[in-house]
Amino acid sequence: MTYPLICDAGPGIDRxxxxxxxxxxxxVLAEAYPAQEFTRSDSSGNINGAAGQASLLLxxxxxxxxxxxxxxxxxxxxxxxxxxxxxxxxxxxxPVTPSMQLSLFQRALAETPMPE
Numbered sequence: 001m002t003y004p005l006i007c008d009a010g011p012g013i014d015r016x017x018x019x020x021x022x023x024x025x026x027x028v029l030a031e032a033y034p035a036q037e038f039t040r041s042d043s044s045g046n047i048n049g050a051a052g053q054a055s056l057l058l059x060x061x062x063x064x065x066x067x068x069x070x071x072x073x074x075x076x077x078x079x080x081x082x083x084x085x086x087x088x089x090x091x092x093x094x095p096v097t098p099s100m101q102l103s104l105f106q107r108a109l110a111e112t113p114m115p116e
Contacts (some may be wrong), residue, residue, distance in 0.1 A: 002037045003114075004053070005029065009060045017063035021070065021101070025058055028105040033114060053077060056114075061086055065095045068104055072112040084112025 005026055009018035022040065029038055038056070054077045062069035067090035073083045087108040089100045 002039060004055045005038050005040050006055055006057045007040065007060065008057060009063065013060055013063050018060045021060050021063045021068055022058060024098070024101055025070070025105045028102065028109065029056075032106075032109050036114070062088065066090055066092065068096055068101055070104070070108055072108055074112065074115050076115055080115075082112065082115055084108065087111060 005022070007018065007022035007025075009015065026038060026040055055075050057073040057075070059071040059073065060069070061071065067088060069086050069088035071084055071086045073081055075081045087104055089096055089104040091097075091100065
């Protein structure tokens with residue numbers, strides 16, 4: 001099954017920073033579910049993908065030098081959604097590193113895994 005990954009950056013989120021978060025998350029997602037195919041798209045009003053198609057919404061609520069925050073919303077082909085809590089990482093005295101983001105993405109997937 002092909003899942004669209006829909007990246008949705010909240011208001012005030014820098015688009016380049018959000019794109020970086022989305023790309024990093026996509027790599028972790030592909031590693032976590034190697035048997036699945038994920039395609040990336042940006043939010044364009046239809047955040048649940050095509051009717052009858054399962055999808056994953058990556059809500060980016062923070063993406064800046066000092067922090068990253070995301071929420072995962074899986075939607076199955078019947079339209080049922082499973083929404084996780086916001087997962088975040090922040091650093092007060094230094095920029096958030098790629099390894100910190102990697103841990104965040106892995107934690108978010110562990111807390112809100114793909115529905116079976």
